[in-house]
Amino acid sequence: MQKKNFIVLFLFLITANIVFSQKDGYWDKARATTEEITVSARDRIIIKTQDFPEGTTEVVYRITLLDKNQQMAGSLVSVLKAIPDPTGISQGSAGAVFILSKISGDDKCKYAVFSSADLATKYKENGKTDDACLVQDTPVSKDAKRLSTEKSACMQSNSGNLWFGFESKNWIMNQKIILEVVPWVDNKLSRGWALENRKGIIDQCKTSNLAQKMTNSDDFCVCILDKIQSKYKFKEFQKLLAVERAKAFKDFGNSCFNETGASNVVYNNLRKQASDLAKQGLYGAAIAKLNAIINNNKATSLDYNAIGNSYILTKQYGKAIKFLKEGEKLDDSELLIKLNLAHAYLLNNNYSSAKAIYKEYQFQNVTDSLSWAQKIKLDFEAFKKGGIKNDDFERVLKLIDK
Secondary structure (H helix, E strand, O other): OHHHHHHHHHHHHHHHHHHHHOOOEEEOHHHOEEEEEEEOOOOEEEEEOOOOOOOEEEEEEEEEEEOOOOOOOOOHHHHHOOOOOOHHHHOOHHHHHHHOOOOOOOOOEEEEEEOOHHHHHHHHHHOOOOOOOEEEEEEEOEEEEEEEOOOOHHHHOOOOOOEEEEEEOOOOOOEEEEEEEEEEEEOOHHHOOOHHHHHHHHHHHHOOHHHHOOOOOHHHHHHHHHHHHHHOOHHHHHHOOHHHHHHHHHHHHHHHHHHOOHHHHHHHHHHHHHHHHHHOOOHHHHHHHHHHHHHOOOOOHHHHHHHHHHHHHOOOHHHHHHHHHHHHHHOOOOHHHHHHHHHHHHHOOOHHHHHHHHHHOOOOEOOOOOEHHHHHHHHHHHHHHOOOOOOHHHHHHHHHHO
16 A cells, blocks of 8 residues: 555656646657666776757766666666656656666766766876766766756756766676766757857847837847747858848837837837927927838827928928828817818918818817817917918907807
């Protein structure tokens, strides 16, 4: 009964690890290292692993010493099929026990792990482990560990391989050692998007004209990076022609501009800049800012009203009428547009069209606290200060006072 409970607990621990901490990657069984080594008595030997694939972030290794004629009960590769996430190995003792060999001989050995061939060669010559990234100085008959880029110096500095050095502790007989190393490959990193490569895309994005219009372009640039990573491996992206890379940036930029809400920030900034410029009497500059919004099909009815007002104040009445009519299409109930349209008609020598609008809305408010008549008087005063005079101003004021 106790044995049954232990098995249930063991399976629960493995399942919990898989469910709650699964990573996006895979064990690369095709490039696993499996070496059966015979170490002569009192000898040292070096074993180089298979080349780790791009995107390897951790490895699991198992070392087993066997007596003569003993065979492994099950390979490490087959064991790892039950642990599809490397964190499941180190989160509790169950995973670690699980990957240990079911059998081993009476022989024992010391071993060390090195991150370069030069360091491993020196160890073979002198037996010193000062430069090793991992040392097992107590002789063992079996061992298993997980090495990750987060915690292990072996993985942080390795060049795509590891070198295992073994020293036999048998003074008479040869030793039979089984070394198994299986790499874990991160799906995203396997596409070549290492930290420096991702940083390069972010830096390039932040120097773009669009990003520089934003007070904070982080989300925008990360969005572009994600889209590039999804579509291209790093080497594929590097091989694109300059014009192709520029197009990719442009297309993904347009998409991310809307998806991240960056467009709202940019266009609101343009609206504020246009308003500030108009208050300073710099109507031409204000028109340019508003045109940037309109040309990108992001204008509201009030944007059309603002540009119409600036065109009136720069005596470009035909253009004012054109843009104010576009604003009407977006919101036919906006009386600020109606009033500016009446002004534009009046100043463009079309009194009859202006009169019809002035009369139609004379008893309404243009805002919650400003009447139609009050707004007309304020506008006419502003026109006069701006050097715009018209004999029909008094005629309109008399018209709306009736």
